[in-house]
Amino acid sequence: MPDVYMTVQGRSRDTTRAIAASRVRLGVESSNDWLDGYGPQFIDFPFTDPEATFEDHLAVVRETRPVLTVAPDIEKGRTIDEVTRKADRLLDYADAVIVVPKDVHPSAVPSRFRVGVTVGDFGSMSPWSLWDYRECGPVHILGGTPSRQFEVDKYLSVASLDTATLGQRSRFGMWDDGSCHAPDEWDYRRRLRESLDNYYDAWN
Numbered sequence: 001m002p003d004v005y006m007t008v009q010g011r012s013r014d015t016t017r018a019i020a021a022s023r024v025r026l027g028v029e030s031s032n033d034w035l036d037g038y039g040p041q042f043i044d045f046p047f048t049d050p051e052a053t054f055e056d057h058l059a060v061v062r063e064t065r066p067v068l069t070v071a072p073d074i075e076k077g078r079t080i081d082e083v084t085r086k087a088d089r090l091l092d093y094a095d096a097v098i099v100v101p102k103d104v105h106p107s108a109v110p111s112r113f114r115v116g117v118t119v120g121d122f123g124s125m126s127p128w129s130l131w132d133y134r135e136c137g138p139v140h141i142l143g144g145t146p147s148r149q150f151e152v153d154k155y156l157s158v159a160s161l162d163t164a165t166l167g168q169r170s171r172f173g174m175w176d177d178g179s180c181h182a183p184d185e186w187d188y189r190r191r192l193r194e195s196l197d198n199y200y201d202a203w204n
Contacts, residue, residue: 001204002138005042005068005162006196011035014189015167022196025067027162030060042162043069043094054086062093068140068160069094070116075102080109087113096160098140102126106133114159117152119144130155146175146199153203161203166195175199 007027008015016035019026027042028034031049043066046052054072061069071087074080080101087097091112099109100116106128109115115136118126120143130152133139138159141149145165152158166175174182175195182191 002158003067003160004196004200004203005160006166007042007044007162007164008034008167009164014187015192018170018189018192019196022193023200024196030057030069040064041067044162045070045072047073058086058089058093061090065093067095068098068114069096070098070100070142071113073100073102074104074109078103080104084110084113098142100126100142101128106136109136111137114138114140116140116142117156118142119148119152146202150202158203163199166199167192170195 004024005027006019006024007029008019010032011034013035016026016038020038025041026038027044028040029044029046031046031052034040043061043064045057069090071083071090072078074083083099087099090097096114098116099113100118101109106115115133117133117139119141133156138157141152141158141161143162143164149161149163169175170188170192174191176198182194
């Protein structure tokens with residue numbers, strides 16, 4: 001039964017409260033603030049923030065002690081040795097650390113880390129097929145649409161996944177096993193909470 005996380009962008013009151021009221025877990029990028037009174041359990045690395053540093057990320061992980069966090073990707077000149085050293089530092093303060101192999105084969109990632117499978121459109125993608133992850137143990141699915149995440153589940157054991165797509169879709173409807181509908185009187189927060197619970201149930 002994989003853990004399901006949704007990452008919130010900053011101090012969004014409705015989104016944060018919908019996640020907290022659902023059965024999924026709250027996630028944030030470490031360079032973003034989050035709503036007071038809510039403790040994130042997933043701390044994503046701030047790949048989209050060029051000013052963010054690993055030390056900044058580590059400081060947030062040290063403060064929050066999350067269930068799950070993400071190390072910098074193995075790409076753009078970062079070697080596997082460099083990334084695993086940083087991942088070990090993160091592991092001192094988190095239950096599990098995701099390592100995303102892009103410039104090395106997934107089987108090269110040490111077993112003490114959770115291998116991340118990228119399915120979202122983040123600008124730089126892993127060149128590996130799902131077959132290349134078959135010896136990695138339960139993986140984490142990073143981003144992507146529900147249909148692409150379920151495709152990974154057909155071939156690999158999944159320990160956890162994160163999504164932001166349902167937040168976008170809930171602006172217009174509710175996710176329910178692939179469809180998108182909701183009673184007219186439901187506001188965004190209700191649509192999102194119901195969508196997240198439906199998605200959690202679909203995985204569990």
